[in-house]
Every structure is written in C-alpha cells, then in structure tokens.
Amino acid sequence: MSQLNETITRALRERAGDLLAAGTVDAFVGFTTGTVPMVMRPLVARTPEEARQFVWNSFCVLNPANFLPELVQTLSGEGQVRVGVVATGCWSRNMVVQIQENRLRREQIHIVGIASRGMVLPRRVRALFAGREITRVEEKEHELVVSGPGFSETVSRWSVVRDNCRTCSHPNPVLFDEMLTSHSTRNPVADRFDQIEEIERMTPEERYQWFQGEVATCIRCYACRNACPLCYCPTCFVDESRPQWVGKSLDPVDVSLFHILRAYHCAGRCTDCGACEAACPMGIRMRLFTRKLEKDVLALFGTEAGMDPGQPQPLATYGLDDPQDFMLRG
Amino acid sequence: MTSSSWPRWRRPCHKNCVDETLSFEPKIIAFLCTWCSYAGADLAGISRLQYPPSIRIIKVPCSGRISANLILDAIRSGADGVLVSGCHPGDCHYQSGNYHARRRFVLLKNLLEFVGLESDRLHFTWISASEGEQFAAVVREVTDRVRGLGPATRFVKHLPDGSGK
Numbered sequence: 001m002s003q004l005n006e007t008i009t010r011a012l013r014e015r016a017g018d019l020l021a022a023g024t025v026d027a028f029v030g031f032t033t034g035t036v037p038m039v040m041r042p043l044v045a046r047t048p049e050e051a052r053q054f055v056w057n058s059f060c061v062l063n064p065a066n067f068l069p070e071l072v073q074t075l076s077g078e079g080q081v082r083v084g085v086v087a088t089g090c091w092s093r094n095m096v097v098q099i100q101e102n103r104l105r106r107e108q109i110h111i112v113g114i115a116s117r118g119m120v121l122p123r124r125v126r127a128l129f130a131g132r133e134i135t136r137v138e139e140k141e142h143e144l145v146v147s148g149p150g151f152s153e154t155v156s157r158w159s160v161v162r163d164n165c166r167t168c169s170h171p172n173p174v175l176f177d178e179m180l181t182s183h184s185t186r187n188p189v190a191d192r193f194d195q196i197e198e199i200e201r202m203t204p205e206e207r208y209q210w211f212q213g214e215v216a217t218c219i220r221c222y223a224c225r226n227a228c229p230l231c232y233c234p235t236c237f238v239d240e241s242r243p244q245w246v247g248k249s250l251d252p253v254d255v256s257l258f259h260i261l262r263a264y265h266c267a268g269r270c271t272d273c274g275a276c277e278a279a280c281p282m283g284i285r286m287r288l289f290t291r292k293l294e295k296d297v298l299a300l301f302g303t304e305a306g307m308d309p310g311q312p313q314p315l316a317t318y319g320l321d322d323p324q325d326f327m328l329r330g
Numbered sequence: 331m332t333s334s335s336w337p338r339w340r341r342p343c344h345k346n347c348v349d350e351t352l353s354f355e356p357k358i359i360a361f362l363c364t365w366c367s368y369a370g371a372d373l374a375g376i377s378r379l380q381y382p383p384s385i386r387i388i389k390v391p392c393s394g395r396i397s398a399n400l401i402l403d404a405i406r407s408g409a410d411g412v413l414v415s416g417c418h419p420g421d422c423h424y425q426s427g428n429y430h431a432r433r434r435f436v437l438l439k440n441l442l443e444f445v446g447l448e449s450d451r452l453h454f455t456w457i458s459a460s461e462g463e464q465f466a467a468v469v470r471e472v473t474d475r476v477r478g479l480g481p482a483t484r485f486v487k488h489l490p491d492g493s494g495k
C-alpha cells in the first residue's frame with residue numbers, strides 16, 4: 001500500500017472508531033477490501049472493532065451517498081441517528097443535493113472529508129492486460145503493480161484514473177465535519193469541457209451517428225441508474241407502463257430515449273462523480289450526456305450542482321431574465 | 331428513406347407521390363397552454379386567419395406541465411416537428427410555470443441537439459391570448475422550417491414490419 005493510503009487508512013480507522021466509541025455516530029460508512037482485485041466493498045461499521053476493517057485506496061469508485069439516506073432511514077427505526085461517512089469532493093456534493101432534496105438532514109450525517117487524488121477505473125487496467133488474469137493489484141504512490149500467473153508489471157496510476165477525476169473541479173469536500181487529509185492543491189484542468197465542445201462542433205448528422213454509436217452496446221441493465229445517488233424514484237420512468245414513455249426493448253430508439261431521459265433527470269443535480277460509468281458493464285460513456293447538461297447549467301444559470309445546501313437547485317428555481325434566445329420569438 | 335419504412339399513418343397517400351419534397355406536408359405536434367397560447371390559436375381561428383394545416387394541437391394546463399416525456403413521445407411517434415408554447419414571462423396563470431419551463435426547455439433543446447436531433451424540429455415560443463396573428467405566423471414559420479428538413483427519421487421508432495410504434 002502507498003504511504004499516503006496507509007496514512008489515510010490508519011486515520012480513518014482511528015477516527016471512525018473514536019466516533020463510534022464516543023456515540024457521536026451510530027454507524028460509519030466506508031470501504032473495505034473485496035474478494036476480487038480492484039473491487040472495494042462498502043462497509044457499515046457499528047462498533048470500533050468493525051471500523052478496523054476500513055481501507056482507503058484508489059479503487060473506491062462506488063458513491064456512498066447512493067445508499068446513505070436509506071441507511072439513515074433504516075437505522076432511524078431505533079430513534080434519532082447520526083451516520084458517519086467518508087466523503088471526497090463529489091460525494092460530499094451529492095450529500096448536499098440530498099439535503100436540498102430533503103432526503104437527508106444535515107444533522108443526520110457526520111462527514112469525514114478526504115481530498116481526492118482521483119479513483120482508478122478497473123476496466124482501464126483490465127484492458128491493459130487483456131487475455132491475462134489479474135490476481136493482485138498493489139497500489140504504490142504513483143504506480144500500480146499488477147500481477148497474475150507468470151507476470152508482474154507496473155503501470156502509471158494516473159494513466160488509468162477515471163475521466164471524471166481527470167477533469168475534476170472540486171477534489172475537496174464542500175461539506176464536512178472534519179477532514180482526514182489536508183486540502184488538495186491539485187490545479188483544476190484548464191478546460192474541463194473540452195470533450196463536450198468537440199462534440200458540439202460536429203454537424204447534427206455526425207452527432208447523431210456519434211450518439212448512436214456511443215449507446216449501441218447498452219444492454220439496459222440499469223446498473224448506471226442503480227449506482228447513481230440521484231436515482232431514487234420509487235418507480236423509475238423506465239419501469240412505468242401506463243403510459244410507457246420508453247420501450248423496454250433494445251431497439252435503438254428505446255435505448256436512445258433511455259439515455260436522453262436518464263441524463264436529463266440529472267440536470268442541475270449531477271456532480272460528475274462517475275459512479276454510473278464505473279458501474280457500467282459495457283463501458284458506455286454516459287457521463288458525456290450528463291456533462292453536456294452540467295456545462296449548460298453552468299453557462300446559462302451560473303451554478304454547479306451540490307455546492308451549497310442553503311441554495312435551491314437550478315431547476316427548482318428560475319430567474320426573471322433567464323436566457324431565452326433559443327425561443328422562436330422573445 | 332423509403333415510404334414502406336414510414337409509420338403507416340403518414341405514408342404517401344398514392345403511388346404518384348414520388349417527389350417527397352413536393353408531397354411532404356409535415357405533421358407538427360403543438361403543446362399549447364390553455365390560458366394563453368391555446369386562446370391565441372382560438373383567436374386565429376375565430377379571426378379566420380390562414381395558416382398551414384400541418385399542426386395538431388394538444389391543450390395542456392400550463393407550459394410548466396410539458397415534460398421531456400411528452401416531447402420525446404411525439405418525436406418517437408413520428409412527429410416531424412414539435413412546437414411548445416406558453417404565456418409570455420410575467421403572464422403565467424400560475425405565476426411561475428413558464429419561468430420553470432424556460433429553464434427546462436433550454437436544457438432539453440440543447441441536449442436533443444447534442445445527441446443529433448435537427449435544431450429546426452423542436453421550437454419553443456410565447457404566445458398570448460390576444461396574439462392570433464402571431465400564432466398564425468409562428469405556425470407558418472415552423473412549418474416552413476420543418477418542411478425544409480423533410481420527414482423526421484431520427485428517434486422515430488419503427489416496428490420491424492415498417493409500421494409505426
């Protein structure tokens with residue numbers, strides 16, 4: 001394990017243990033090692049002993065905000081609860097969104113912040129070793145040591161970091177009760193919407209072909225929706241049948257409409273946490289659609305999702321002089 | 331695009347219609363809010379103003395009621411164009427429905443263009459109850475623009491037998 005991860009892991013176990021022992025929190029959400037290399041398992045610790053299993057590394061791609069409100073609700077059966085949780089920049093912004101949407105109350109959570117160095121996309125690592133079985137991946141400061149039967153090779157960590165982490169604008173938590181690490185001084189990339197602008201410059205026909213190609217292999221498993229902390233509708237539009245807004249088949253129009261509507265539902269709420277892309281078994285880059293919305297919300301309404309629990313979300317409010325040059329006549 | 335792959339209800343009516351641009355009369359679904367734009371359309375009718383018969387009006391309570399689902403449903407069902415209209419800013423019967431709609435519409439229009447829908451297929455406008463003339467003018471303009479694009483193909487759902495959804 002890298003020095004840095006070891007320090008964070010040690011501090012995390014200690015802090016979570018202390019908070020549980022002192023009764024400040026009733027449970028603590030973090031990650032522990034899973035059974036497959038590069039796949040971390042979420043862990044809810046109820047005792048300081050259990051907190052000793054927490055591990056921190058570059059493979060924590062799930063977003064713990066996803067199940068936080070449900071966990072709080074389940075535990076609330078036992079009365080007032082407070083749940084501790086680790087949070088990077090994007091995760092903390094998802095918690096802000098949940099507070100804005102009344103899914104959580106601020107006092108129900110105790111956020112232990114970690115400045116993110118970017119998470120690794122296991123699919124990228126596996127692609128580098130296609131055809132070979134990876135049995136062990138060890139993280140060093142800036143490298144990963146990937147080994148399997150008869151090989152052990154080193155790859156640069158940054159080369160396999162997720163796209164959303166490369167263009168991250170807020171690696172530091174925006175909402176936290178305490179920090180485990182110092183604040184990141186990572187410079188935000190110069191133009192984080194480069195990829196989106198490139199698509200915008202294409203002709204409509206090219207964009208249509210690009211989009212059809214992008215979603216062509218989607219198998220409609222909805223892992224992207226299930227991994228997303230914004231998706232908690234009791235009946236998702238994909239399951240509605242009267243009327244059925246989106247067909248359930250793999251017809252290209254059904255698949256297109258699924259992706260358009262899923263992205264649209266995240267407008268003004270998506271924090272680009274990348275959990276959706278990390279969960280997709282087919283490698284579909286659905287963040288390109290949510291990022292288009294993120295870019296427009298910032299350009300048109302001047303806001304970013306989940307920055308301030310006291311502010312309304314961009315689509316829950318309006319401005320008297322919002323842009324309307326897209327309309328036929330003003 | 332061959333006529334057999336068109337939804338059944340808008341295949342060319344007889345075999346002589348070979349020139350699609352000449353024979354093509356677009357079908358445009360218009361979602362109009364009941365308080366302003368629908369009344370504006372009504373006024374256009376009462377005033378006997380001429381406008382193309384391309385439009386199929388669906389009356390809704392407020393522009394704030396028009397969801398992405400409704401617009402996409404019209405498109406996948408084979409509408410060549412969609413027009414959405416509500417009360418002018420400040421005139422909403424429910425105070426703020428059109429302001430909320432304005433934010434949603436701009437994001438939806440941009441997103442649909444981003445994934446390849448032709449910009450001229452989807453139009454938004456404000457029309458008040460007294461603007462019969464404007465209503466007729468908007469229908470003429472939207473019809474011209476949609477006619478220029480030809481029949482809709484993108485995001486139109488076809489069943490394997492070539493019929494509509």
Ligand code: SF4
Pocket residue numbers: 225230231232233235236237238261262265266
């Ligand atoms: S995709 Fe939309 S309807 Fe489905 S759970 Fe997410 S937000 Fe709700």
Ligand code: SF4
Pocket residue numbers: 227228229230266269270271272273274275276277287290
């Ligand atoms: S849409 Fe994807 S990137 Fe956005 S919040 Fe949901 S999981 Fe995260």
Ligand code: SF4
Pocket residue numbers: 217218219220221222223224225279280281282283284286
């Ligand atoms: S996770 Fe991937 S394959 Fe599954 S529905 Fe989402 S985009 Fe499609």
